[in-house]
Amino acid sequence: MAHAYTPGLKVMPCTLLKKKRLLPIPGKVLAALDQQVDALDVVAKTELPGKVFSINVANRLAVGPEEVPGFMLKKEGDPVKKGETIAENKPFLKWFKTTIESTVDGTVESISNVTGQVLLREPPKVLPIKAYVKGKVVEVTPDFGVTLEAEGTFIQGIFGVGGETNGEIVVAVNSPDEDLTPEDIKDTYKGKIVIGGKHASLATIKRAVELGVNAIVVGGIHDRDLRQLLGYDIGVAETGTENIGITLIVTEGFGMIPMAEYTFKLLSSRNGEKASVSGATQIRAGVMRPEIIVPGYPKHVTECKKDQGRGWIEPGDPIRIIREPHFGVIGTVKSLPPELTVIGSESHARVLEVQLDGGEVIVVPRANIEVLEK
Amino acid sequence: MSKKDLEVIIATDCGSTTTKAILIEKKGDTYRQTFRGEAPTTVEAPFEDVTKGVLNSITEVEELSGRKILDGEKIITPCEGSKGVDIYVSTSSAGGGLQMMVAGAVKAMTGESAQRCALGAGAIVMDVLASNDGRADHEKIERIRQLRPDMMLLSGGTDGGTVTHVVELAQFLKAADPKPRLGASYKLPVIYAGNNKAHDQIKQILGDRTALIITENLRPSLERENLMPARHKIHDIFLEHVMQQAPGYPRLMKMVGAPIMPTPAAVGTMTEKFAKANGFNVLAVDIGGATTDVFSVFSEVFNRTVSANLGMSYSISNVMAEAGLANILRWLPFDIEEQDLRNRLKNKMIRPTTIPQTVEDLMIEHAVSREALRLAFDQHKALAVGLKGVQQERSISDAFEQTASGQSLINVMKLDYVIGSGGILAHSPRRTQSMMMMIDAYQPEGITRMAVDSIFMMPHLGVLAQISEKAALDVFYNDCLVRLGTCLAPKGLAKEGQKIMEWEVTGSDGSRQAGELRFGDMVHVPFAAPKAKLVAKPVKGFDMGAGSGNKVEADIEGGVVGLVLDGRGRPFALPKDHSKRRADLNKWYKALGMYPV
Numbered sequence: 023m024a025h026a027y028t029p030g031l032k033v034m035p036c037t038l039l040k041k042k043r044l045l046p047i048p049g050k051v052l053a054a055l056d057q058q059v060d061a062l063d064v065v066a067k068t069e070l071p072g073k074v075f076s077i078n079v080a081n082r083l084a085v086g087p088e089e090v091p092g093f094m095l096k097k098e099g100d101p102v103k104k105g106e107t108i109a110e111n112k113p114f115l116k117w118f119k120t121t122i123e124s125t126v127d128g129t130v131e132s133i134s135n136v137t138g139q140v141l142l143r144e145p146p147k148v149l150p151i152k153a154y155v156k157g158k159v160v161e162v163t164p165d166f167g168v169t170l171e172a173e174g175t176f177i178q179g180i181f182g183v184g185g186e187t188n189g190e191i192v193v194a195v196n197s198p199d200e201d202l203t204p205e206d207i208k209d210t211y212k213g214k215i216v217i218g219g220k221h222a223s224l225a226t227i228k229r230a231v232e233l234g235v236n237a238i239v240v241g242g243i244h245d246r247d248l249r250q251l252l253g254y255d256i257g258v259a260e261t262g263t264e265n266i267g268i269t270l271i272v273t274e275g276f277g278m279i280p281m282a283e284y285t286f287k288l289l290s291s292r293n294g295e296k297a298s299v300s301g302a303t304q305i306r307a308g309v310m311r312p313e314i315i316v317p318g319y320p321k322h323v324t325e326c327k328k329d330q331g332r333g334w335i336e337p338g339d340p341i342r343i344i345r346e347p348h349f350g351v352i353g354t355v356k357s358l359p360p361e362l363t364v365i366g367s368e369s370h371a372r373v374l375e376v377q378l379d380g381g382e383v384i385v386v387p388r389a390n391i392e393v394l395e396k
Numbered sequence: 397m398s399k400k401d402l403e404v405i406i407a408t409d410c411g412s413t414t415t416k417a418i419l420i421e422k423k424g425d426t427y428r429q430t431f432r433g434e435a436p437t438t439v440e441a442p443f444e445d446v447t448k449g450v451l452n453s454i455t456e457v458e459e460l461s462g463r464k465i466l467d468g469e470k471i472i473t474p475c476e477g478s479k480g481v482d483i484y485v486s487t488s489s490a491g492g493g494l495q496m497m498v499a500g501a502v503k504a505m506t507g508e509s510a511q512r513c514a515l516g517a518g519a520i521v522m523d524v525l526a527s528n529d530g531r532a533d534h535e536k537i538e539r540i541r542q543l544r545p546d547m548m549l550l551s552g553g554t555d556g557g558t559v560t561h562v563v564e565l566a567q568f569l570k571a572a573d574p575k576p577r578l579g580a581s582y583k584l585p586v587i588y589a590g591n592n593k594a595h596d597q598i599k600q601i602l603g604d605r606t607a608l609i610i611t612e613n614l615r616p617s618l619e620r621e622n623l624m625p626a627r628h629k630i631h632d633i634f635l636e637h638v639m640q641q642a643p644g645y646p647r648l649m650k651m652v653g654a655p656i657m658p659t660p661a662a663v664g665t666m667t668e669k670f671a672k673a674n675g676f677n678v679l680a681v682d683i684g685g686a687t688t689d690v691f692s693v694f695s696e697v698f699n700r701t702v703s704a705n706l707g708m709s710y711s712i713s714n715v716m717a718e719a720g721l722a723n724i725l726r727w728l729p730f731d732i733e734e735q736d737l738r739n740r741l742k743n744k745m746i747r748p749t750t751i752p753q754t755v756e757d758l759m760i761e762h763a764v765s766r767e768a769l770r771l772a773f774d775q776h777k778a779l780a781v782g783l784k785g786v787q788q789e790r791s792i793s794d795a796f797e798q799t800a801s802g803q804s805l806i807n808v809m810k811l812d813y814v815i816g817s818g819g820i821l822a823h824s825p826r827r828t829q830s831m832m833m834m835i836d837a838y839q840p841e842g843i844t845r846m847a848v849d850s851i852f853m854m855p856h857l858g859v860l861a862q863i864s865e866k867a868a869l870d871v872f873y874n875d876c877l878v879r880l881g882t883c884l885a886p887k888g889l890a891k892e893g894q895k896i897m898e899w900e901v902t903g904s905d906g907s908r909q910a911g912e913l914r915f916g917d918m919v920h921v922p923f924a925a926p927k928a929k930l931v932a933k934p935v936k937g938f939d940m941g942a943g944s945g946n947k948v949e950a951d952i953e954g955g956v957v958g959l960v961l962d963g964r965g966r967p968f969a970l971p972k973d974h975s976k977r978r979a980d981l982n983k984w985y986k987a988l989g990m991y992p993v
Contacts, residue, residue: 047575071541074571076533087560131571136563136597139533141571181746245738257714258686258705259745275746276739305710305748345750346740346757367758368825368992371751390750 072144080138087138182301182312184269262302501552518661553591662858709748
């Protein structure tokens with residue numbers, strides 16, 4: 023049967039997930055092999071070296087750089103307190119005495135007799151890594167962290183902002199083509215993951231931030247609202263570190279696009295349960311999409327399927343068109359003609375025939391569709 | 397084997413997404429590209445071995461050509477009859493290419509020289525640190541810590557000059573204790589190419605913390621740049637350290653018959669060879685999904701810049717952010733809501749593999765590409781400059797024409813040849829679209845030939861040029877370049893409709909065309925002859941390269957587009973009035989037959 027390769031987002035009722043939880047630099051691993059961990063448990067931690075600050079002692083004391091070591095009261099490696107004298111000159115008259123105080127709490131990193139600079143380093147900061155999902159430790163990477171395995175519902179979004187968070191799922195609309203309005207966000211949603219329908223406006227997102235909602239998952243947002251929310255235009259999709267007080271996940275794209283029915287139903291089936299979500303998105307090399315993970319099985323599911331990752335389409339598959347002039351339209355694959363076809367822009371492209379709900383058949387480049395879960 | 401013996405060559409370019417192989421064979425006295433194959437690059441999981449994609453792409457060449465090239469996973473050399481090849485060469489930009497951080501004492505002097513050095517070696521420059529870059533010391537240290545480059549280039553000071561600034565930079569570097577991007581276990585390579593008086597101090601400071609390599613100063617005096625020794629070191633370390641960490645590269649390095657080059661370095665080499673062989677000033681651009689590379693050779697000086705976040709898919713949104721929506725909208729001959737355009741561009745960013753289906757959507761991508769090309773060119777002009785800080789002797793006659801040091805080397809009137817590559821230029825449905833995008837973005841003046849590298853063969857040819865310049869140039873002329881034609885653009889301004897030039901072209905095949913150009917018009921003359929003689933007589937106030945009102949006779953090229961006479965004047969500005977602008981765009985697009993009606 024004719025089929026074509028197509029990338030799609032994963033929307034799975036239950037699957038076996040592996041998550042690597044690694045430190046950026048070596049540290050201490052706190053979880054042991056086979057240990058069960060909760061989402062908020064710390065599995066590894068390290069100390070990030072403190073920030074470095076410089077003081078030009080030669081200039082301040084009006085001496086040559088090579089003379090600086092002679093005026094230092096502290097040696098390299100010595101601890102210092104903010105305001106503590108680290109160097110002073112020795113004038114004949116004490117009125118001319120100049121003292122140099124440490125600008126930070128920390129240690130003396132280096133004293134240079136070439137530049138006359140003294141570098142001071144703040145104490146290290148502890149960087150903990152949480153488990154993020156409830157699961158079992160299946161591998162320990164010494165000094166760096168662990169790999170966790172968990173069974174659960176796994177849903178990828180297309181784009182997100184904001185980092186990892188956790189909370190209880192609350193479905194705030196009745197259908198996937200409903201707008202999530204500011205009024206839909208209730209006071210009781212603090213610390214929760216709010217599921218909307220086709221769109222969330224800037225006002226809705228701001229209200230959610232005010233109330234302390236942990237995350238919003240919605241079909242679409244307008245780019246203009248995103249810009250206002252962040253205060254800048256996102257140029258390249260590398261997100262996850264935004265500090266906007268909420269994690270926002272878009273499942274379909276930019277604009278007003280109803281959330282895929284399958285996704286909405288699946289999220290609704292896990293209403294009230296605890297989920298782990300991350301807005302981190304990276305579209306270049308090593309694609310990373312935002313995700314919603316709910317440990318355990320939905321009520322109607324009895325077994326956890328492995329990710330089959332079929333990766334191709336066949337006639338009969340439900341698809342969504344992801345580019346103008348039919349952006350967001352849903353249909354079924356009718357046929358996959360193998361030959362190159364001239365499309366409206368005059369490009370030669372591989373296409374497919376799509377049957378729409380009303381029975382109409384349209385021709386779309388294969389690059390412009392996405393497979394939907396049945 | 398001597399270079400004369402090369403009969404059959406296989407070359408690959410391992411890109412981030414696709415590995416492309418080409419077969420080159422000697423036919424009589426000339427080398428020609430005969431077959432090509434491609435396969436997905438296999439640097440990332442689940443394969444994590446670049447050679448898999450290489451072998452797949454070569455297998456496709458084998459199937460198409462009937463030549464047996466592989467014996468299992470080995471390349472058969474030398475060639476005997478229909479079996480084997482004489483040499484295998486490769487370039488690579490997989491895994492994000494070569495990422496560097498550079499540092500210099502003074503931003504506009506050694507800082508800029510260090511940047512030019514790294515860019516010319518094919519690197520992406522993540523940041524330029526300098527003593528006077530406006531950042532506080534702790535901010536510099538923090539920045540070094542955050543970035544995880546593949547290697548660092550440290551320069552500063554002229555030979556024998558003051559050592560303070562460069563020692564200070566080294567101390568910051570030591571305090572930051574930077575880690576390399578790949579492989580947590582090895583030390584970050586640092587190339588020192590600064591003041592030779594500071595060698596001992598640099599060794600003392602960085603010797604045990606980093607993999608320090610000391611080479612000649614890249615700016616031995618203010619008047620002289622000496623970039624090659626440091627560039628060679630960058631290539632050595634790229635091969636010895638960086639590539640060794642990338643999946644499968646140690647194996648790939650054993651397969652090749654010449655050192656692997658970073659893709660942009662190979663494109664640069666080819667641009668230089670082409671410019672030198674013809675005595676041309678050349679501009680070459682490669683606009684990809686994420687980045688845009690610009691190469692130029694002006695007055696025999698080579699420069700390369702890479703605009704890391706200007707591209708047509710992954711970075712399309714950044715083009716909007718940097719150019720501004722108004723600048724994209726100005727190229728569209730129809731109205732579109734700002735919100736709609738914003739959402740469309742963001743949707744392309746999150747689904748980068750989609751393609752325009754309608755003419756309207758195609759026009760939007762073409763509008764974005766003009767801005768991406770223009771911005772990347774602006775960045776190139778800013779770096780392709782003469783040395784700053786050079787003392788100039790001035791006579792009394794210079795008093796009226798004071799020029800600072802560090803003028804841009806790029807002069808669009810003296811530009812002879814533009815070569816475009818990358819999806820949007822190479823695969824436009826109509827070639828006039830590619831030519832017009834480059835004309836609008838670069839606004840060439842006088843006479844400018846234009847071509848596209850439709851299957852992006854310049855990387856392969858650049859690395860091949862290291863072995864056989866003849867083979868590389870043969871293929872470049874015969875198979876790589878798709879000649880679009882020549883743009884004739886008189887420089888000057890006049891009233892709309894006023895005659896600004898008479899012209900006549902006689903092709904090597906005897907064909908002859910002539911006419912007049914009026915201000916505000918664009919004229920398209922199909923003209924395929926590969927060589928032609930042009931006689932252009934601009935009116936007073938207009939310049940075609942020989943001064944205002946002076947006749948010009950020149951050799952030009954026809955091509956798949958032919959001649960494009962651009963009577964919109966220079967400096968070119970679109971009408972401010974909305975309806976006039978739309979009418980003009982429609983008139984020009986129609987004159988060039990750019991889009992289906």
